[in-house]
Amino acid sequence: MILEVAILEIKPGLAEQFETAFKTASSIIASMSGYISHELQRCIETPNRYILLVRWQTLEDHTVGFRQSPDYQKWRSLLHHFYDPFPTVEHYQVV
Template identity: 85%
Template sequence: MILEVAILEIQPGLAQEFETTFKTASPIIASMSGYISHELQRCIETPNRYILLVRWQTLEDHTFGFRQSKKYEQWRTLLHHFYEPFPTVEHYEVVQFN
């Protein structure tokens, strides 16, 4: 499993609209091959900051399967105009300890 982590800085005054639009956009990502789950959390100290956590079966499910799909174009159209600056997205994997 791969965890995609994106810190989203939302333009001032648009947080409520972003949350509503994100709810509309969520089924897009949830319909993708390799998708496991996602959650959006709002920062308590900085109300216009969110963290998006998406669990994918493989890195390629996100980087190729989603990002290079027509559904990503819909996602981008709905959400990307809210971000300032554009978020950095990183991927994490579980560290196994024996």
């Protein structure tokens, strides 16, 4: 299992709209091959900051299967305009 970790900085005043769009986008990622689960959490100290955790069976399920799919373009159009700056995404594995 691979854990994708993304810190999402949302433009001020758009948190509620982002959360609504994310609910729609969740069905896109959940339908992808290799997807296991995901969770989105909001930072208490910095309300415009979120952490997205997505569990994938393999790294390629995310980097190729999802990122190179037509569905990724839908995901992108729903969410990417909320970010400032654009998030760094990292992948982790259990040691």
